[in-house]
Amino acid sequence: MQNKLYNYGTAILSAFEYLLEKYPEVFVMGQGLWSPWYVGNSMTNLDKKFGKKRIIDTPVSESACTGAAVGASLAGLKPIVVHPRMDFMLYAMDAIVNQAAKWSHMIGGQANPCVTIRGIINRGGEQGAQHSQALHAWFAHIPGLRVVMPYSVADARDLFIASVLCKDPVIFIDDRWLYEQEDTLSPIVELDLKKEGPKCIATGKDLTIVASGYSTLLAMKAKDELEKYKISAEIMDLRVLNPLDSSPLIESIKKTGRLIVIDGGWKNCGMAGEVIAAIVENLDLNHFKSSPQRITLPDAPAPTSRELEKIYYPDVHKIINMSRFILQ
Amino acid sequence: MENFFNDLINPNNFSEQIDIQGFKEDKLFYFLRQMMLIRLVENKLASARRDNIIGGPVHLGVGQEAIAVGVASNLNKSDRVFGAHRSHAHVLSMGADIFKLFAEVLGRDSGLSRGMGGSMHLWDQPNGFYGSVPIVSGTVPLAVGAGIAASIQKTNDIAVSYFGDGAMEEGVVHESLNLAKITNAPVLFVAENNLFSSHMHISLRQPSSMLSRFAIANNIPYQVVDGNNIVSISNAAKKLINNLRNGDGPGFIEAVTYRWYGHVDWREDVDVGVNRSNMDIKKWKMRDPILRLKKALLDKNLIKENEIESLENDLNSAINHAWSKSLSAPFPPKESLLSRVYAK
Numbered sequence: 001m002q003n004k005l006y007n008y009g010t011a012i013l014s015a016f017e018y019l020l021e022k023y024p025e026v027f028v029m030g031q032g033l034w035s036p037w038y039v040g041n042s043m044t045n046l047d048k049k050f051g052k053k054r055i056i057d058t059p060v061s062e063s064a065c066t067g068a069a070v071g072a073s074l075a076g077l078k079p080i081v082v083h084p085r086m087d088f089m090l091y092a093m094d095a096i097v098n099q100a101a102k103w104s105h106m107i108g109g110q111a112n113p114c115v116t117i118r119g120i121i122n123r124g125g126e127q128g129a130q131h132s133q134a135l136h137a138w139f140a141h142i143p144g145l146r147v148v149m150p151y152s153v154a155d156a157r158d159l160f161i162a163s164v165l166c167k168d169p170v171i172f173i174d175d176r177w178l179y180e181q182e183d184t185l186s187p188i189v190e191l192d193l194k195k196e197g198p199k200c201i202a203t204g205k206d207l208t209i210v211a212s213g214y215s216t217l218l219a220m221k222a223k224d225e226l227e228k229y230k231i232s233a234e235i236m237d238l239r240v241l242n243p244l245d246s247s248p249l250i251e252s253i254k255k256t257g258r259l260i261v262i263d264g265g266w267k268n269c270g271m272a273g274e275v276i277a278a279i280v281e282n283l284d285l286n287h288f289k290s291s292p293q294r295i296t297l298p299d300a301p302a303p304t305s306r307e308l309e310k311i312y313y314p315d316v317h318k319i320i321n322m323s324r325f326i327l328q
Numbered sequence: 329m330e331n332f333f334n335d336l337i338n339p340n341n342f343s344e345q346i347d348i349q350g351f352k353e354d355k356l357f358y359f360l361r362q363m364m365l366i367r368l369v370e371n372k373l374a375s376a377r378r379d380n381i382i383g384g385p386v387h388l389g390v391g392q393e394a395i396a397v398g399v400a401s402n403l404n405k406s407d408r409v410f411g412a413h414r415s416h417a418h419v420l421s422m423g424a425d426i427f428k429l430f431a432e433v434l435g436r437d438s439g440l441s442r443g444m445g446g447s448m449h450l451w452d453q454p455n456g457f458y459g460s461v462p463i464v465s466g467t468v469p470l471a472v473g474a475g476i477a478a479s480i481q482k483t484n485d486i487a488v489s490y491f492g493d494g495a496m497e498e499g500v501v502h503e504s505l506n507l508a509k510i511t512n513a514p515v516l517f518v519a520e521n522n523l524f525s526s527h528m529h530i531s532l533r534q535p536s537s538m539l540s541r542f543a544i545a546n547n548i549p550y551q552v553v554d555g556n557n558i559v560s561i562s563n564a565a566k567k568l569i570n571n572l573r574n575g576d577g578p579g580f581i582e583a584v585t586y587r588w589y590g591h592v593d594w595r596e597d598v599d600v601g602v603n604r605s606n607m608d609i610k611k612w613k614m615r616d617p618i619l620r621l622k623k624a625l626l627d628k629n630l631i632k633e634n635e636i637e638s639l640e641n642d643l644n645s646a647i648n649h650a651w652s653k654s655l656s657a658p659f660p661p662k663e664s665l666l667s668r669v670y671a672k
Contacts, residue, residue, distance in 0.1 A: 027480055053480060059510060064503030067469025068476055071487070074458055075408055075477035094500070098463050099470065107451040108442025108660070109668040111459060143669050167671035194670075243670075 009179040011157040012042040016080075018188055019164050020050045023078060026164060029056040029065055030082030030118075038084045039120065040179045066092035066117060070100045070169070073115040078164055086119040086173070087133050100169035101144030112167045116160075121175040121213070121264070123302060124309065132302035134264045136212070137271040139171040140242035146170045146193060147241040151216035152201070153183035155239060162193040175214040175264075197245035200252060204234035207258040207323055210249055210275050212238035215262040215314060222319035231323055241271060246278035253279055257289035258326055262314055267296040290326040295319060333538045333552050336584040337523060339611035345623035346557045353630055359401070359558045360625065360636075363393040363618045365643050366417045369426055372647055373416070373433060373447070374594035381655075382433055386447045387414040387462075391556070391588040394617035395520055396421035398561025399488065399581070402569045403456060408474035408487040410467035411460030413448055414520075414587075418490050422455045426647060430654035443660040444668060464525075465491060465498035468517075472504045475513035475578070486514040486572045494525025496539050505546040508578040515578045516568060517543070520555065523584075526591045529603035543580035555583030556617040586612040 006014065019026045032038025034047050034057040047055040058065045062083065069079035083089040089096075100113045123132035140147045146168050150156045156174060163170035170193065201216070202223055211219040216237045223233045234252050238244075253259055259279065261272040272294035280292065295314045303312055335341050348356055370390050376382045389396075392414075400421035403409065411418040419429065424440060432439025433447045441451045448462040458474060461467055471489030478485045495501050496519065508515045519539045523530050530537045543550035549571065551564040561583060568579030588609060590597025598606055625631040 056476075056511065059503070059506055061503035061507055063500040064469040064472065064507045067466075067500065067504070068473030068507060071408075071410070071458075071467075071470030071473025071475075072477035072480075073473075074470065075474040075481075075487075077477045077480060079473070079477075094463060094466060095469060098466055099461070102461075103459065104671055105668045106441060106445045106449040106461075107459060108437075108439075108444040108664070109672060110442065111451055111453065112671040114671070146670075 003184055005182050006153055006185050007179060008153050008156045008174070008181045009041040011153045011185065012160055012174060013044060015157040015160040016043060016046055019161060020046065020054065025077045026080065027054040027056070027077060028080045028082060029058050029069060030084065031058055031060060032084050033057040033082065039082060040176060043082070062088050062091035063095060067095035067099065069115045070095050070113045073113045074103070074111055078114055080116045080118060080164060083117070083119045085122045085131060086135055087130050089119050096139070096145070096171070097142055101142045104168065105144060113169045114167045116164045116170045116172055118172045118174065121173060124177065126304045126306055126309065128304035129301035136173050136241055137265045137269070137274070140244070140271060140274070144169065145242060147173070148193070148239065149173045149213040149241055150239060151178065151213055151237050153181050154185055157185060158188070158191055159193070159196065159239065161188065162191040162196060165190060166193040173213065177214045178217060181217065193240070197240050198236050198238050198248045200234060200248065201237045202235040204232035204256065206231050206256055206327060207233045207260065208236060208249070208252040208256045209233050209260050209262060209319070210236045210238060211262040212241060212271070213264065215264050218314060218316055218319060219262055222316045222323065225316060225320050226323055229324060231327055233323065244274065244278055246282060249275065249279050250283050253283060254287055257287060259292040260319065260322055260326070261292070261294045262319060263294065263296045264314065265297060266299050267294065268299050270296055272296050293322055293326060295322055329540070329552055330538060333584070336552070336554055337537060339608055339615065342554055342556065343614035344620070345627055346559050346620045348559055348624045348628065351559060355401070356621070356625060356630065359397055360618070360621055361639060362397045362421060363558065363621070364640060366393045366397070366420050367618060368643050368647055369420060369429070370416055372651060374589065378594045383435070384446045385592045386433065387592050388589040388594070389414045389417045389587055391612065391616065392520060392522060392585045393417050394558040394561055395518065395555050395583045395585060398558050399518055399565045401562050402565045403488065404485065405454070405456040406483070406485045407456045408458045408471065408478065408485060409456050410458050410471040410474070410488065411450065411490050412464070412467060412492065412495065413460070413462035414492070415450055415460035415490065416447070418460065419450045419452050419457045422452060422457045424452045424455055424457065427650035427653055430651050431657045434654055435659060436654060436657035437660045438657045444664065465495040465501050468495065468501050468504045472508045472513055472515050475508060475515035476511055478514055479512070484573050486516060486569060488516045488518060490518045490520060492525065493519065493521045493523065493530050493539055496542065497533060502542065505542060505548060509546050509548055512577040514572040516565070516572060517578065517580045519580065519582045521582055521584050522587045524587070524591070524601065524604065527597065527600045527602055532602060538582070540580060540582045548578050548580045550580035550582065552582045552584070555585030556615045556620065558617055558621055586615070588613060
């Protein structure tokens with residue numbers, strides 16, 4: 001069994017199966033859950049296996065459904081809401097920002113909305129401005145939310161399980177561009193999300209590249225390319241964006257002295273800027289051999305035209321150029 | 329139903345004593361006591377706010393007490409009640425400790441929400457009150473979720489969602505009615521139609537003032553009731569809640585009422601009220617739910633004037649005791665600013 005090959009999507013599926021089998025208080029709601037095509041292969045046949053009472057395909061009502069999940073969590077369940085495309089999740093902002101994120105604090109720690117809100121980034125293919133967004137930085141801005149963005153196939157499964165078992169509201173963001181990634185997985189060990197954070201997933205000595213989700217995949221591909229230029233990059237995968245633990249990142253910069261942050265969101269008030277600030281304000285500047293840099297989306301909505309799409313998203317080429325530039 | 333509704337929103341009607349036939353004395357006394365308690369507590373809050381002893385806003389529901397008391401008389405502590413910005417009555421009707429309510433409004437650590445919520449964020453889950461928040465309609469989908477949870481948990485419990493006529497204008501309420509119906513969730517929607525959202529009369533906000541039209545649109549069983557008649561409320565809630573507990577899906581009560589104070593704090597807001605006049609307030613005070621019950625009890629010789637007086641004295645002394653205790657209760661510790669953001 002241990003040699004079975006999972007991809008990112010089936011890893012999430014196996015997390016669902018584990019949770020639904022082991023925890024009767026877990027249930028799932030969202031649009032498209034009774035359809036085979038909405039969420040890739042990450043939820044196949046869950047309704048048949050666990051019943052339509054626990055796998056609820058909902059009306060087109062992101063706001064009420066997310067709010068209902070928050071309410072169900074206050075009533076003792078561990079709900080998972082699925083938003084097959086994150087852009088539509090904006091309808092649910094009150095439930096997420098005013099309700100889920102606030103209840104613990106404003107009720108004095110007595111009420112914990114232990115809801116997991118899964119938002120899927122689904123972009124490219126000329127889908128354009130309203131079918132493309134990666135809004136993790138928005139959610140990471142809100143105290144009270146935990147924001148999880150897995151890159152690896154193992155994290156897709158294990159951080160999902162940890163998110164659902166966590167007593168806090170968690171925004172779990174997975175990316176359709178990662179679904180084809182494959183890996184073998186060890187048996188499930190439940191993680192405590194509070195103890196999870198940024199991780200070094202490849203060591204190097206010349207340069208630290210920090211990224212999350214699909215951007216981490218780009219960073220890993222860039223690392224291989226950079227070897228050709230005799231540049232040794234260390235890759236730090238953020239994994240948990242809020243609360244952000246900058247200490248492992250700082251340790252890495254102490255070693256390499258150079259920093260590039262890759263982010264699939266926008267630049268202004270974005271995750272990349274936050275990562276740089278969190279490092280710079282806690283590390284003496286004489287540790288830096290060059291100014292920290294970021295590679296993000298340009299501050300524009302996603303285009304539809306494929307020629308514009310090509311220049312819109314961060315890619316390996318941009319990372320190579322930036323890395324060579326700061327090592328000059 | 330529309331004719332009855334139009335009669336209800338006319339302040340010249342329904343100021344006579346209520347019909348208490350068929351109700352046991354102890355139940356009627358309970359109604360009286362609860363409504364008087366809520367009235368006196370809220371008047372205490374009004375004067376403390378006026379005197380600036382309470383720092384934050386208080387949304388008072390004086391005049392609307394019958395709705396919460398009538399609904400709660402059919403609820404259990406294992407039910408899941410959600411309120412909104414004007415929810416002192418909702419939490420007290422479930423049996424909340426008045427000291428804890430006062431301490432909360434004063435921001436003290438021994439308050440219902442440990443001093444972190446104030447008047448607008450109340451919580452008393454051990455008594456079945458799951459929480460109230462001031463974002464208009466914010467808790468309506470939460471109540472639907474608590475109802476969906478009740479059916480997944482295979483309990484007989486129900487969820488209750490209190491909201492006002494202003495909330496009816498929020499899209500999520502319509503999503504919530506639809507979602508509750510399609511999932512057959514045991515949720516009682518209680519629309520307290522006091523005709524005003526903040527300063528503005530419903531006739532300037534909605535093409536029709538009867539909120540139940542949306543229950544009809546969602547095929548949800550509903551009752552339109554005189555919100556200032558405790559017996560009507562209790563009866564309507566009883567009937568709908570029985571159906572909910574039998575698994576028949578959601579229900580909807582529209583209770584027509586009126587708030588004596590303005591939208592927030594102790595003033596009457598005649599000067600900011602569109603279509604709100606001193607004359608209207610005076611007429612609506614004639615439809616006082618407490619007065620109408622008192623009249624009926626006195627008329628049937630079930631209670632004497634001096635017994636009502638002594639009840640009021642008892643309630644006032646309990647209130648004054650709780651109030652002075654809450655004034656000396658400690659504030660939340662400084663570390664609670666950060667320590668309560670995430671679960672322990």
